[in-house]
Amino acid sequence: MNNRSINLEIGGGGEVCYSVPIGPTHPALKEPIRFTFDLSGEQIVGVDIKPGFAHRGIEYMGMRRNLIQTLYLSERICGICSISHPLAFTQAVENAAGIEVPPRAQYIRTIIGELERIHSHLLWAGVGAHELGFDTLLHLVWNVREKCMDLLEQLTGNRVDYAIPIFGGVRRDIPAEKAPLAYEALDYYKGLLQSMIDAFLHDKSVEMRTRRVGVMTYDQAVELCSVGPTTRASGVKKDVRVDMPYLAYADMDLHAITPEDFGTEPNGDVYDNIIVRLLEVAQSIEIIEFCLENLPEGELSSIPKVPALLAALKNAEGEGIGRHEAPRGEVFHYVKLVAGQDEMDVWKVRAPTYNNLMPWVPKFLGDEVADIPIIAASIDPCMCCMDRVHLVDETGNESVRAKEELIALSRAKTRRVCG
């Protein structure tokens, strides 16, 4: 997708003198994607995006396995959102097959889902600091993130791929004796929140590198169908947990976090992305506390025996939609079941980055080469990693730039703007 296909031109841009392909390996994150930038001097006047280097055909595989095998497969779609996909997938199947989920299981799913949001947003904050050349902050943030990973390990047995949801409930309880561990971790993060806000949002160099960089307006966010913190940073109040509640989110009072909660007008720039994500960490802490305090007693699963569950799923007929607000935005699963068939007839998985590809176009336009890493990282893409950059001039001569060079450019800009 490129800027021309959505009629986005940048006013006052000079002649295109360079076309710069960046990626598939990439300086921002650890997954592949290719950008081709049209440059006029240092300014980006056009961009073409080519994803798909890590397309593994998971939906194709899922349509050839039984549903419980596919549940474990869905957990491995993403290493960070490793509960978001199963949460959306189980809801889609439960809606299609008409399976109820006991209240206690709903609350446990919500707790793990929100813990995932905390660690994912902290991971992103660290990556963002790294792109700006603020590595001290990267190490500090990733250090405090470990507390959340430890808690997840204590609650589920795993740091990632928690294997908690199953159709009709959860596989593991959170017993009362584990609750103090969770409260301790939540208190730890509550104590840290203000220092995180100071370190990111009240830091002059962070502000100079992220304010008015990577801007997407409200209207662009809506018409490009963007989701998650990326869209909320532009002031669009869109959050599945609020708009169409599910699980324990239906029992509490929630609102979509936008920069207005921080007392500023939404600009849709990288700074606003930081605001939204940091405030969502605070919101997640409140949600987990609510769930722990109000954890209902009762069953963990409505069909606890796996053979009975498999039989029920095999006989089920129907179609269902499952949605979950993952750390990066709405995850969407569509499932169609046919009676007498072990596997699904149709499975469509829509991860949040899929919808946040197009918003990259307006975000990149008009900014400088040195801003590429932080803008690429600003949507928290669940793909990407740049190791080298090809520069092609108009005569077709190529040169290769190492990842280190591009990050050095970004850091040099930080030093430059800070005098």
Next chain:
Amino acid sequence: MKPETILGSFRTAFGGKILEEKTIERQVGNIDPKPVYDLWIVVGRETFREAVEHLCAEFNPHLSVISGEDKADSLVLNYHFSSGWGERYGEVTFTIRTTVPKNDFHIPTITDLIPGAQTSEREKIEFFGLEVDGIPDARNLFLPEDMTIHPWRKDQDEQNKPFVKRLVKWEERNE
């Protein structure tokens, strides 16, 4: 957004052109249960574009994704929208379903109404071999640029076999 608002508006505008409609109500919440709704309508391909225009004019939709189901001689496309976001319990999912026959395999684009639909439309082009009339950019998106087969087609297994064999051979090259 009440389901009747949106369905009623479609009934008034399209009447008998709506081949089928379905409202699925689910109760959410344990303390104070409330209903949420999944809405579905089925329209013919000739009405499809007007239906999306109507939705865009009246209900400010968000396109989640387009899903497809291959039925040997036709392709069923589900356009999964949602409308009414921004308000607690305000959102409903709204799916417009239409069927495209394989012997006349094309559908009008909606990218002029919703630019964000481009990702999903291009995915349908490469994975099903569908033609989307008027799409500004029809290159392969997720698949390699030189890929000629359509992985989600269920009627092309014979064509796909040599490709799968080649993949297996390539993966075993170091063994």
